Amino acid sequence: METKQIVYPGDRVDVDDLKPRNGMYENNSEYFSEYFGVVQKSEKFIDIAPFNSPYLPRANDKIIGKIMDIGATMWTVDINSPYYSLLHMNDTPWHVSSGDLGRYLNIGDYIYAKISVSNEIKESWLTLRDNGLKKLEVGRIISVKPPKVPRVIGKGGNMINLIKNETDTRVIVGQNGFIWIDGDVDNVNNAITAIKIVEKEAHIIGLTDRMSEYLKKLKGEN
Amino acid sequence: MESNIKLITDDGLRLDGRALNEMRPIKIQTGVVEKADGSAYIEWGANKIIAAVYVREAYPKHAQNIDRAIVKARYNMSGYSVEERKRPGPDRRTMEISKVVTEALESTIVLEKLPRAEVDVFIQVLEADAGTRIASLTTASVAVADAGVPMRDMVVGCTAGKAGGKIVLDLSKDEDNFGEADIPMAILPRTKKIVLLQLDGNVSQEEFDEATSMMMNAIPRISEIQRNALMSKYNVEEGE
Numbered sequence: 001m002e003t004k005q006i007v008y009p010g011d012r013v014d015v016d017d018l019k020p021r022n023g024m025y026e027n028n029s030e031y032f033s034e035y036f037g038v039v040q041k042s043e044k045f046i047d048i049a050p051f052n053s054p055y056l057p058r059a060n061d062k063i064i065g066k067i068m069d070i071g072a073t074m075w076t077v078d079i080n081s082p083y084y085s086l087l088h089m090n091d092t093p094w095h096v097s098s099g100d101l102g103r104y105l106n107i108g109d110y111i112y113a114k115i116s117v118s119n120e121i122k123e124s125w126l127t128l129r130d131n132g133l134k135k136l137e138v139g140r141i142i143s144v145k146p147p148k149v150p151r152v153i154g155k156g157g158n159m160i161n162l163i164k165n166e167t168d169t170r171v172i173v174g175q176n177g178f179i180w181i182d183g184d185v186d187n188v189n190n191a192i193t194a195i196k197i198v199e200k201e202a203h204i205i206g207l208t209d210r211m212s213e214y215l216k217k218l219k220g221e222n
Numbered sequence: 223m224e225s226n227i228k229l230i231t232d233d234g235l236r237l238d239g240r241a242l243n244e245m246r247p248i249k250i251q252t253g254v255v256e257k258a259d260g261s262a263y264i265e266w267g268a269n270k271i272i273a274a275v276y277v278r279e280a281y282p283k284h285a286q287n288i289d290r291a292i293v294k295a296r297y298n299m300s301g302y303s304v305e306e307r308k309r310p311g312p313d314r315r316t317m318e319i320s321k322v323v324t325e326a327l328e329s330t331i332v333l334e335k336l337p338r339a340e341v342d343v344f345i346q347v348l349e350a351d352a353g354t355r356i357a358s359l360t361t362a363s364v365a366v367a368d369a370g371v372p373m374r375d376m377v378v379g380c381t382a383g384k385a386g387g388k389i390v391l392d393l394s395k396d397e398d399n400f401g402e403a404d405i406p407m408a409i410l411p412r413t414k415k416i417v418l419l420q421l422d423g424n425v426s427q428e429e430f431d432e433a434t435s436m437m438m439n440a441i442p443r444i445s446e447i448q449r450n451a452l453m454s455k456y457n458v459e460e461g462e
Contacts (some may be wrong), residue, residue: 008367008449008452010374034332035372121289122336122337147370
């Protein structure tokens, strides 16, 4: 079995001919890891994929956010990140008049939105004007660690589709680690357990197969 | 006060049976605070300390640094962590420790990667038995790495001192109280840069050199314990 190289902050990373990209710093033309994580090599690049890290807003990410505050023209949104994001009333599909934002989205409401702009000081603005973006009316929200999101989705979405199909739920995964699940109570609970297992065992090979077996077994019991 | 306590026994051992360059046992565990971004718990001899790390936008807004993060470590002692009840709340000593721990962590965290943010490190001492500032820093560094905050290196701390006329590693409570000197030191293990160095008491130049070289020898061992602690959260699952 191929094991990935694990690095700690300050460990030297063998770059070879690859181009160092994320999670490293240079010192005397040598590269050192900034994170506790694994080394990931692609054809051209080398990255450090941290086991855990805060979500940092990136343009075009589709995320799930929670309304934290209402201003005269903007909502402040918690996006599971150290930084809050803003949603301007003109970036919604509704005709909102200034000072009347609470009628559309109230504090505590969740939205599925896209980050339209983010800048170098990590300020970001959201938009609800795109396909599939909306206010999340029913369902439950859970959170996973942001670096585990790609594993929860799986290659081409196969992991999340498996969970959706086998538990008979509707699921939306935000790039920021918030996940929305809707369906029957038992089904939702099963989906949550499944997602939590994926998060915990994200780095183990053959997870999709074991997940499939696990979900079939769950289904058999009901 | 003239003390007549014998800190080194006749067979060259210390009161708790350790050799001069022997450390107390250290145990570190990560992920102990569920809601924190990162956390760690350390048992260093009889010291018991929890550190929890939170990353967020700095508040109030005028305190934000537009181009980098600020670090706020807060060292706090529980009332019954020491023999005689400590009056709760910050005092001269805890403020000093918070300051030196903050500065040590600042030197390793890549502050530019988290503009406007604040890295909060809460350190709670549950039980104190000499060397808490260094144990706090050692565990805080593990908690920061666990939170996935970018850092150039881990911070590893150690103490040495002079007790009973001899240079000893990792002072115990009695050696700290009745010994001649106490030297806490913290370094970044890769570059060997010193990020914390204090001296309480009197030592000669030769004794100081001996103490620092003793600590330099001990630091790789502590560093190894830190790494194992970070890894242990993932090891269990890998064994399957």
